[in-house]
Amino acid sequence: MSTTTHDHDHGHAHGAHGEHRQSFVSRWLMSTNHKDIGTLYITMAFIGACVGGTLSMIMRQQLMYPHNTLITNGNEWNAIITAHGLLMIFWFVMPALIGGLGNWFVPIMIGAPDMAFPRLNNMSFWFLACGFVFVMLGLFLGSGTGAGWTLYPPLDNAQYSPGMATDFSLFSLHLAGISSLLGAINFIATILNMRAPGMGMHKMPLFCWAILVTAFLLVLAIPVLAGAVTMLIMDRNFGTSFFEPSGGGDPVLFQHLFWFFGHPEVYIMILPAFGIISHVVSTFSKKPVFGYLGMAYAMVIIGFVGFVVWAHHMFVSAISTDSKIYFQVATLVIAVPTGIKVFSWIATMWGGSIEFKTPMLWAMGFIFLFVVGGATGVVLANAALDQILHNDYFLIAHFHYVLSMGAAFGIFAGIYYWIGKMTGHQYPEFWGKVHFWTFFIGVNLTFFPQHFLGLAGMPRRYPDYADAFAGWNYVSSIGSMISGASTLVFFYVLYRVFTGKDQLADNYWGEGATTLEWQLSSPPPFHQFLTQPVVT
Amino acid sequence: MMRRLGSVLGVTSILMLMGHAALAQTAAPDPTAAANAYANAPHNWQLWFPVAGSPMQAKIDWLMQYVLWIMTAVVAFVGVLMVYVILRFRASVNKVPSQRTHNTLVEVVWIVVPVLVLAVIIVPSINLIYYQADDSNPYMTVTVTGHQWYWEYNYNAVPGLDYTSYMIPDDKIQPGQIRRLSVDHPLVLPVGEKIRFVITSGDVLHGFYLPSLGVQKYAIPGTTMTSWTIIDKPGTYYGQCNQICGLNHDGMPIEIKAVPLADYLAWTKYATANYTDNTVPALPFSSPMPRNQLADATR
Numbered sequence: 128m129s130t131t132t133h134d135h136d137h138g139h140a141h142g143a144h145g146e147h148r149q150s151f152v153s154r155w156l157m158s159t160n161h162k163d164i165g166t167l168y169i170t171m172a173f174i175g176a177c178v179g180g181t182l183s184m185i186m187r188q189q190l191m192y193p194h195n196t197l198i199t200n201g202n203e204w205n206a207i208i209t210a211h212g213l214l215m216i217f218w219f220v221m222p223a224l225i226g227g228l229g230n231w232f233v234p235i236m237i238g239a240p241d242m243a244f245p246r247l248n249n250m251s252f253w254f255l256a257c258g259f260v261f262v263m264l265g266l267f268l269g270s271g272t273g274a275g276w277t278l279y280p281p282l283d284n285a286q287y288s289p290g291m292a293t294d295f296s297l298f299s300l301h302l303a304g305i306s307s308l309l310g311a312i313n314f315i316a317t318i319l320n321m322r323a324p325g326m327g328m329h330k331m332p333l334f335c336w337a338i339l340v341t342a343f344l345l346v347l348a349i350p351v352l353a354g355a356v357t358m359l360i361m362d363r364n365f366g367t368s369f370f371e372p373s374g375g376g377d378p379v380l381f382q383h384l385f386w387f388f389g390h391p392e393v394y395i396m397i398l399p400a401f402g403i404i405s406h407v408v409s410t411f412s413k414k415p416v417f418g419y420l421g422m423a424y425a426m427v428i429i430g431f432v433g434f435v436v437w438a439h440h441m442f443v444s445a446i447s448t449d450s451k452i453y454f455q456v457a458t459l460v461i462a463v464p465t466g467i468k469v470f471s472w473i474a475t476m477w478g479g480s481i482e483f484k485t486p487m488l489w490a491m492g493f494i495f496l497f498v499v500g501g502a503t504g505v506v507l508a509n510a511a512l513d514q515i516l517h518n519d520y521f522l523i524a525h526f527h528y529v530l531s532m533g534a535a536f537g538i539f540a541g542i543y544y545w546i547g548k549m550t551g552h553q554y555p556e557f558w559g560k561v562h563f564w565t566f567f568i569g570v571n572l573t574f575f576p577q578h579f580l581g582l583a584g585m586p587r588r589y590p591d592y593a594d595a596f597a598g599w600n601y602v603s604s605i606g607s608m609i610s611g612a613s614t615l616v617f618f619y620v621l622y623r624v625f626t627g628k629d630q631l632a633d634n635y636w637g638e639g640a641t642t643l644e645w646q647l648s649s650p651p652p653f654h655q656f657l658t659q660p661v662v663t
Numbered sequence: 664m665m666r667r668l669g670s671v672l673g674v675t676s677i678l679m680l681m682g683h684a685a686l687a688q689t690a691a692p693d694p695t696a697a698a699n700a701y702a703n704a705p706h707n708w709q710l711w712f713p714v715a716g717s718p719m720q721a722k723i724d725w726l727m728q729y730v731l732w733i734m735t736a737v738v739a740f741v742g743v744l745m746v747y748v749i750l751r752f753r754a755s756v757n758k759v760p761s762q763r764t765h766n767t768l769v770e771v772v773w774i775v776v777p778v779l780v781l782a783v784i785i786v787p788s789i790n791l792i793y794y795q796a797d798d799s800n801p802y803m804t805v806t807v808t809g810h811q812w813y814w815e816y817n818y819n820a821v822p823g824l825d826y827t828s829y830m831i832p833d834d835k836i837q838p839g840q841i842r843r844l845s846v847d848h849p850l851v852l853p854v855g856e857k858i859r860f861v862i863t864s865g866d867v868l869h870g871f872y873l874p875s876l877g878v879q880k881y882a883i884p885g886t887t888m889t890s891w892t893i894i895d896k897p898g899t900y901y902g903q904c905n906q907i908c909g910l911n912h913d914g915m916p917i918e919i920k921a922v923p924l925a926d927y928l929a930w931t932k933y934a935t936a937n938y939t940d941n942t943v944p945a946l947p948f949s950s951p952m953p954r955n956q957l958a959d960a961t962r
Contacts, residue, residue, distance in 0.1 A: 176946060193843075282868060339919070432715075444881045463777050467773060469741060473741070476745075480760040491749075509788040511722075511791035511794075512724060518879075519872075579708075592913065
């Protein structure tokens, strides 16, 4: 899209404006600036990923051999798997994609000076930070929260999970939920009301579309989770029996409520990555996005249908035969808009003049591995097959292909794409590629063999397994060590970026990068668009 | 006096023990011996489902291959397109990018073709769902109850036959048993007959999961759900708990001894005759207790 801005303040060096000479406390603890809050979110995501990733390394070490003695207490194991799931979802993927990159770039891309509600934005971040403290208490207090991230009762009721750890984990979901909800309201208000003159909805960059759809999913899904978590807290502490069969309640009700939130949550984690991939593919192919409107409305359809497929997580739980058929067909329907996305990305590359810079490698890795994860998703959507695949390692492989590779590759694509814009310093290309290839090999070696384990019948959430599963578990653990080592390469990349002496140009990617952030300085001024840009 | 009494008692008890052993040797052959000839257990570096032990799993295996081959073709197609794009449209080969952003024909094709592919998957898949749901006219019904951390099996047609099944602890594994899969009292079932499982739980959620027989259902307290299977041939089949249930989630496997119908009927008589204790522990029940109702009957 062609844009003109009357805003030429990017000539000023960062920090030249006297108005934002702030103390550390004032700038970082009381921030109202969307870029600073975005930085805080990305820092939170970094911490969440480090803790959650360390837990996953511990898990793979334990599973490297059968009858391993690293973790001998099942409660300890269950606390680790629970914390790993919650941290990776609520404190890594969501803050990185929505709070982090979303906060940084949505206002800039639509030509707005900031988010609609800057203080709400700050409040949203600090709710999440407090939630992190709570989820860590849930891991470390007593024997920890051992119900898995799905928190199914009755295992996490007062009888089977006594102690405060589970309460802290439940409250951490409340805090993360409030945080997401406030953030989502903020994004909706910003995107619907603060676009620059000339930027109609159908000219809006796809990342903004992705965040808009994600925000609507959050607004509709999070309150349901909040309700379910509140009922659990009531059951645990105030003697109600929403989910207690002995009191007339039903544990299956929780599963419905949880997955009514939980399935849209899957799209909440992947849609922003879809948006990032569109920009990266378009930039490095030096072509506009192919089928822009189809791409935008495919996300809207995915978001909509994502709300009516939740019980495919319950095919072996208490649902009727006809419900299975409905939920299977509805689930498979999602493959169509997802196919539109994948083929449109390839069509965007088709005829392009592709440069394989690090962000493009992550984007292409994303597309292929997401297709692999999507293919096993189509397999699992068949209720008849899920009868045998449910909850075994085939499922673990599937959702790590779409999350540990899909969402994580999307995050890395975005970080490498924009880190120069955010810091003013470029990442080292060689080490970025080393990071990509080691991570690509590591995660594939970790998760591909898990398909075989699942087919052979290995259940999830086991700290010890029959000796027959030893071979592929060993390979998987070796893969996790490669991914772990790869993350150290990423730390080195970050070190090089933050100690960089270069000063990047406004548009360091050249002709392919057409959105508004490339018209601002790198890093952008503390307050951008003092004069409103006009999109033509 | 006391020493003599002691030695007499000692000799008597030794004689009694020997007599007991002799009795055991001359006792009727184990009715479940037929199950020992074949074990359907996972093996190292396994790449696919277990060998199907039931028509149910055979159908699942077929559908899995059908769907997985279609999806493999889809992944391969995307992979080929990407390799072509990488080779043909890299900056060093294609210097001037096209600016084309629409092609109505391909945009329609990539909607219509996936819809057709899904239709091809959905039809056999829905048939199998109805097949799996049809638990009518079973030969027998076993009520399976999950507990922390053991299974309880109740043979609905055999009054009083209700026993518990615990995993053999790692340090008590005997030769021929499989660590983490073998149990003290396996579930004994006849081959060739339709067996309905009524599955429930006594405490938290559990998962009754038999990969080689095509069976999986959550065990949910306050609710009963059914599943069914027909076991093709005599042998030992294994399964595990597949829904997180607390600290010994990995310590409550399922072992099934499938025997010919006549042997099964002989076993039910033998088992009920040797049955000494059919009390099921009251809830809540959180620590494993030694229970030996059928120690001789199932081994």
